[in-house]
Amino acid sequence: MQAQAYALKSTAIRAPAIRNGVEDRDDVTLIGVAKTYHRECEIFGEGDAADFVYKVISGAVRSFRLLSDGRRQITHFYLPGDVFGVEFGKERRAGAEALSDAVVVVSRRSAVAADFDQSMRLWRQAVRELQRSEDHALTLGRRSATERIVSFLLDLADRLDADDEFELPMTRQDIADYLGLTIETVSRTMTQLQADRLIQLQGCRRVRFPRRGALEELCE
Amino acid sequence: MQAQAYALKSTAIRAPAIRNGVEDRDDVTLIGVAKTYHRECEIFGEGDAADFVYKVISGAVRSFRLLSDGRRQITHFYLPGDVFGVEFGKERRAGAEALSDAVVVVSRRSAVAADFDQSMRLWRQAVRELQRSEDHALTLGRRSATERIVSFLLDLADRLDADDEFELPMTRQDIADYLGLTIETVSRTMTQLQADRLIQLQGCRRVRFPRRGALEELCE
DNA sequence: CGGTCATTTGAACTGTATCAAAGTCGGTGG
DNA sequence: CCACCGACTTTGATACAGTTCAAATGACCG
Secondary structure, three states, X not given: OOOOOOOEEEEEEEEOOOOOOOOOOOOOOEEEEEEEXXXXXXXXXXXXEOOEEEEEEEOOEEXXXXXXXXXXXXXXXXXXXXXXXXXXXXXXXXXXXXXXXXXXXXXXXXXXXXXXXXXXXXXXXXXXXXXXXXXXXXXXXXXXXXXXXXXXXXXXXHHOOOOOEEEOOOOHHHHHHHHOOOHHHHXXXXXXXXXXXXXXXXXXXXEXXXXXXXXXXXXX | OOOOOOOEEEEEEEEOOOOOOOOOOOOOOEEEEEEEEOOOOEEEOOOOEOOEEEEEEEOOEEEEEEOOOOOEEEEEEEOOOOEEOOOOOOEOOOEEEEOXXXXXXXXXXXXXXXXXXXXXXXXXXXXXHHHHHHHHXXXXXXXXXXXXXXXXXXXXXXXXXXXXXXXOOOOHHHHHHHHOOOHHHHHHHHHHHHHOOOOEEXXXXXXXXXXXXXHHHHHO
């Protein structure tokens, strides 16, 4: 399907709290090994043993689930500062792959569990992540294509701490599989938003919000 | 919108573990007050303080979120034995209402927190519930109307410990708002499933699976 | 029985998918 | 340095699943 890639480089690292989001004094500092995963490289697969937890340093990661006929639903995107791979059971409920070349700190689950304070924070992060999928379900169940795209872009800008301009870390296909749309609908919708002067595109990855207020109105 | 109703009756009670699901030695015994909520009655609203946790004794409950124009997404249905209203933050992220007259045990959050073992179990239940919304997102993002209905019915039968016949505790509109469809599509799809001899309906609430295997194939 | 509310059915419409082709961009090798 | 390649994206034309609007039917309850 797509070019196969594999992990590179491994150095010991202490990954500090990065994101400066609103209430993130809840940030997790993972101690572990930094690994570089190349674009499209699998980090773990659905059903694997969940022995490690991860934190994105740079690049981005997607997690996803598949139906047996190949339809894919991307469940989350992870951006720099995000923790992922925290499972409550023993097995992975979703697979994870690097979107672009990504540097990730990998930490043994058992090692984290030893530190009560740390594992509390990790739990809270994981819960917050799960709560995002409730929001996601609302979007998938009840919003139009335009509303999905707009709320997605606004959310992404927010998580990237971007004010009104940022780089999309994923392809149109990834966006489509996250929003329950097709790649063509994503493309057309973004073209239309640009025609309506609600967003500006420079190349297909760089997005600017010339009038954020108007965008926000579109999906409240 | 709909007939207003209100809570009735309050007696002290000890709500024992009910569901005999596969791995539910994880069941929670809430000690609190039994309340009866009438059909369509609000149990709590989005944004309320989350001071109580609940367990369904009989009847059923829905939780939901609204868009500002009134579109509704039902996030979960709670059946006898289910715990609900466990929040990780201080505020309700969704509203909850009784589907039918429902008996519910209400317990102060602070009271439960005192019992470590108990609150652990409560947490795990809440996490499992949140994980369900990841499954839900897959369904909403990537399955057809027929697949949604079939997987919904199978899941419901399972949770009701029904073998091949059970009573739907909710209206077509509720099913529609859970599955991201319209009431007409739900109705037509069920009629079609019946015509295909994949389900049998007696009245609009009683469902039977004459060939469960065939149903399961429809949504793997 | 009659009234109310939920459900089903029908007909027409529409948003999004599908299928197909053309355009863009970045990288690579000549 | 430039031309070509492959992957991704955009655009176009058409199809269709699911929605919308409207009306008929059915179920429940006093």
